[in-house]
Amino acid sequence: MSDEEDRRGKAERRHPSEKDETAMPRRAHDSGRVRAAIRTELEEVAEEGAELQARTGVGHGERVITLENISLAFEDPILENVSFNAKSGDTVVVVGESGTGKSTILKLLLRLLIPDKGRVLIDGEDITGLTFDDALKVRQKMGMVFQGAALFDSMTVYENVAYPLREHTLLSEDEIEARVREKLQFVDLEPERVMDQMPSELSGGMKKRVGIARGLANNPEIMLYDEPTSGLDPLTTATITYLIIKLQRELGVTSIVVSHDIRSAFRMASKIALLANRRIGFFGTPEEMTGTDDPYIREFLGGF
Amino acid sequence: MSDTLRSDYEATHLILESFNDAAKRGIYSLQEFFALAGKAIGFIFVKPFYTTDLFQQMDAIGVGSLGIVLLTGFFTGMVLALQSAVQLQTFGATDYIGSLIAGSMIRELGPVLAGLMVAGRVGSGIAAQLGSMRVTEQIDALNTLGTDPIKKLVTPRVLASLIMLPVLTVINDFVGILGGSIIAKFYLGKPASLYWRTVFEQMLAGGFTLHYIPNDFIQGLTKPFVFGGIISLVACYHGLKTTGGTEGVGNATTRTVVTASILILVVDYFLTQIILAVFPS
Numbered sequence: 001m002s003d004e005e006d007r008r009g010k011a012e013r014r015h016p017s018e019k020d021e022t023a024m025p026r027r028a029h030d031s032g033r034v035r036a037a038i039r040t041e042l043e044e045v046a047e048e049g050a051e052l053q054a055r056t057g058v059g060h061g062e063r064v065i066t067l068e069n070i071s072l073a074f075e076d077p078i079l080e081n082v083s084f085n086a087k088s089g090d091t092v093v094v095v096g097e098s099g100t101g102k103s104t105i106l107k108l109l110l111r112l113l114i115p116d117k118g119r120v121l122i123d124g125e126d127i128t129g130l131t132f133d134d135a136l137k138v139r140q141k142m143g144m145v146f147q148g149a150a151l152f153d154s155m156t157v158y159e160n161v162a163y164p165l166r167e168h169t170l171l172s173e174d175e176i177e178a179r180v181r182e183k184l185q186f187v188d189l190e191p192e193r194v195m196d197q198m199p200s201e202l203s204g205g206m207k208k209r210v211g212i213a214r215g216l217a218n219n220p221e222i223m224l225y226d227e228p229t230s231g232l233d234p235l236t237t238a239t240i241t242y243l244i245i246k247l248q249r250e251l252g253v254t255s256i257v258v259s260h261d262i263r264s265a266f267r268m269a270s271k272i273a274l275l276a277n278r279r280i281g282f283f284g285t286p287e288e289m290t291g292t293d294d295p296y297i298r299e300f301l302g303g304f
Numbered sequence: 305m306s307d308t309l310r311s312d313y314e315a316t317h318l319i320l321e322s323f324n325d326a327a328k329r330g331i332y333s334l335q336e337f338f339a340l341a342g343k344a345i346g347f348i349f350v351k352p353f354y355t356t357d358l359f360q361q362m363d364a365i366g367v368g369s370l371g372i373v374l375l376t377g378f379f380t381g382m383v384l385a386l387q388s389a390v391q392l393q394t395f396g397a398t399d400y401i402g403s404l405i406a407g408s409m410i411r412e413l414g415p416v417l418a419g420l421m422v423a424g425r426v427g428s429g430i431a432a433q434l435g436s437m438r439v440t441e442q443i444d445a446l447n448t449l450g451t452d453p454i455k456k457l458v459t460p461r462v463l464a465s466l467i468m469l470p471v472l473t474v475i476n477d478f479v480g481i482l483g484g485s486i487i488a489k490f491y492l493g494k495p496a497s498l499y500w501r502t503v504f505e506q507m508l509a510g511g512f513t514l515h516y517i518p519n520d521f522i523q524g525l526t527k528p529f530v531f532g533g534i535i536s537l538v539a540c541y542h543g544l545k546t547t548g549g550t551e552g553v554g555n556a557t558t559r560t561v562v563t564a565s566i567l568i569l570v571v572d573y574f575l576t577q578i579i580l581a582v583f584p585s
Contacts, residue, residue: 110448136450144448150441164449167352214449224448 063121064088064222064254070108070118078104080278082118086271091248091255093265095300096275102258103147105275106224109256110144111135122222140168143215147227149207151199157184157210158195164218183213187243205236212243223247225257229264237264244268262301274300340544341537344458357460365426365461366468370475372421377476380413381405381483389492398492402502403509405484410507410524414477416572419531422469423564427539430461431560434543435553443544458540462533469532470525477524511584519583527575531568538564 065086072079078101086092094102107113108120111127119126127138151160161180165171171179181191187209199207208228215223228244229237241264247253248268259265265272266286274282274289274297282289282297289297385405392398434457437443446453481503488494510519542556542563 107444112444112447132452136447136452139448140450142448144445146441146445148440150445152442152445153436153440167449167451 062088062124064090064123065092065109065256066119066121067105067108068119068121070115070120072101072104072108072113072115077278079115082275082278082280084271084273084280084283086254086256088254089248089252090270091244091257091268092271092273093257093259093269094273094275095259095262095265096281097300098260100275101278102260102275103226106144106226106256106258109222109224110139110142140164140218141220142222142224143212143218143220145208145211145215145223145225145228147230149199149204149211151202151207151210151214153199155199156195157197157199157202160199160210161214161217163214168218179217180213183216184210186216186246187213188239189213205232205239208232208236208240209243212240212247216247219251221254223253223255225255225259227259227261228257229259229261237261240264241267276300336545337537337541340454340458340541341533343454344462344537344540347452347455347459348463350455352455354456354460357456358463361460361464362468364429365422365464366471369422369425369468369472372425373418373472373476374479376417376421377409377414377479378483380417381409381480382487384408384413384480385484385487386491389487398494399498400502401484401488401492401494402481402499403506406481406503406506407520409477409480409484410520412572412576414473414480415524415527415531416568418469418473418476418528419535419568419572420565422465422472422532423535423568424561426465427535427560427564428557430536430539431543431546431556432553434540435546435556438544438546439549439552453544458537458544461540462536465532465536466529467532469528469535473524473528513583522583523576523579526579527572530571530575534567534571535564538567 063085067085068083070079070082071077082105084092094105096102104113108115109122111120111130114128118128120128122138122141125138127135130138151157152163155163158177158180161183162176165176165179169176180195184191184194189206189209194202194206194210199210202210212223212228223244225244228240232240244255244257245268248255248270255268257265257268269286271284272282272286272289273280276296282292282294290301292298385401388401388404389398392401392404434443437457443453443457446456485496485499488499489496507518507520510523513519513522539560542560546552546556548555
């Protein structure tokens with residue numbers, strides 16, 4: 001057996017995990033390269049953003065969402081003294097390691113949870129003291145996209161997107177259909193193809209897009225996303241990220257995105273909030289984040 | 305304090321503490337259950353009315369359970385007639401078999417059997433459905449879309465059960481008595497006219513309320529109404545409280561069937577006592 005054949009044979013006999021070793025994500029040693037790539041991406045996104053802001057006037061106006069000194073504990077403390085805000089048209093991405101209470105922040109914004117201390121302000125209104133019925137009204141200002149899309153599996157795609165319209169508007173059936181089609185087209189789905197399908201017939205990415213369309217149906221001022229890109233392939237991740245950016249730019253929607261996907265986060269964020277040890281470890285623009293000397297943040301970015 | 309005394313003291317303290325915790329948890333669960341029941345029943349009278357959901361649930365709970373109720377009712381009536389025939393023959397009282405079957409079916413077996421069947425079939429279904437909705441965040445999605453999940457999911461199920469269980473019980477009673485008539489005719493050789501006459505005599509023998517309503521009917525229809533409430537509320541409670549993924553859904557389903565079945569049997573006893581006191585024969 002020649003050396004060449006021997007090498008080929010060994011390679012074939014190797015365990016798949018060994019075979020993949022060369023393709024594994026590069027770690028700290030080339031985090032510089034990652035940061036450089038992110039910087040280039042940021043510059044491109046910033047240029048596009050500035051151009052659009054000048055053209056449309058979508059900008060950074062008054063504060064729409066404010067979290068003030070929020071503390072929350074169940075059996076153990078979850079959040080301690082967490083504060084940040086989002087101005088009109090901002091996309092704030094909350095990043096952090098798993099289990100640091102990122103999704104809890106969304107539940108606080110929706111008033112599905114009430115903080116032990118601190119205030120949550122939506123459009124200047126403190127929602128922490130609201131009654132259950134008043135909280136339902138505040139939630140109508142918001143669209144939420146869940147990690148698993150949370151589509152109602154007993155309803156078709158059409159009925160899912162139409163649901164908030166039927167619940168809270170007096171639109172006629174024709175108007176509802178027009179709105180559903182518009183929202184499905186906005187998320188790059190063909191209404192004719194998907195409207196009559198059941199959620200179980202859709203792929204993960206399509207479910208997420210229908211979830212976004214349902215969140216958008218009532219034309220909310222605020223969109224909340226819980227891990228919008230988790231469990232998706234890179235191409236679909238890019239599509240969903242693009243959709244969130246498109247929403248911000250075309251509709252001026254204020255968004256809070258909870259994610260552990262730092263690459264997508266950098267593409268879409270106006271501000272990044274890093275949650276570490278139950279507190280906000282960093283709150284600022286992506287540029288400020290890449291420029292920091294904080295060892296934890298550097299390690300956090302390097303991990304990607 | 306000696307070491308033995310200290311360890312005894314600590315052990316007692318630990319036992320008391322765990323007993324205290326369990327009692328607190330129990331009372332808290334009861335409180336949550338009654339809060340859910342109060343809200344669900346209160347929402348029956350508050351707009352918006354989810355009539356489509358109500359009719360869907362009436363179809364699923366009522367029409368969907370028809371087959372199982374027909375089968376159990378029919379065979380229970382037949383076996384009851386068969387067993388009673390042996391006893392009645394001893395006293396030469398086989399003419400009264402219709403009376404015995406009607407009394408047992410309408411007052412007791414009809415409501416309890418329909419209740420147990422529906423608890424198994426519908427209760428488990430409701431718990432599994434709501435449990436799955438909870439673990440896949442669909443309940444949270446309802447909340448965020450500005451809908452009260454209790455109003456949208458629990459109220460239609462409770463109302464549908466309250467309406468459909470008495471209907472199913474009446475059907476169960478009828479096919480049970482019909483099953484008994486077959487045994488009376490072909491096993492005991494009694495004419496159908498005699499059988500049905502004793503059935504009607506039994507229905508009217510328990511006395512009347514408001515001059516026209518036979519007391520047996522009051523007993524036979526109050527029970528399934530209460531059982532319908534128990535089954536749907538227990539199922540919705542366990543479904544909405546589901547945690548821990550698919551395993552949690554399984555646990556919620558099992559707990560629902562066990563709790564609802566036991567409650568039906570226990571409540572049946574107390575309800576019978578109350579009804580007999582309020583509407584004496």
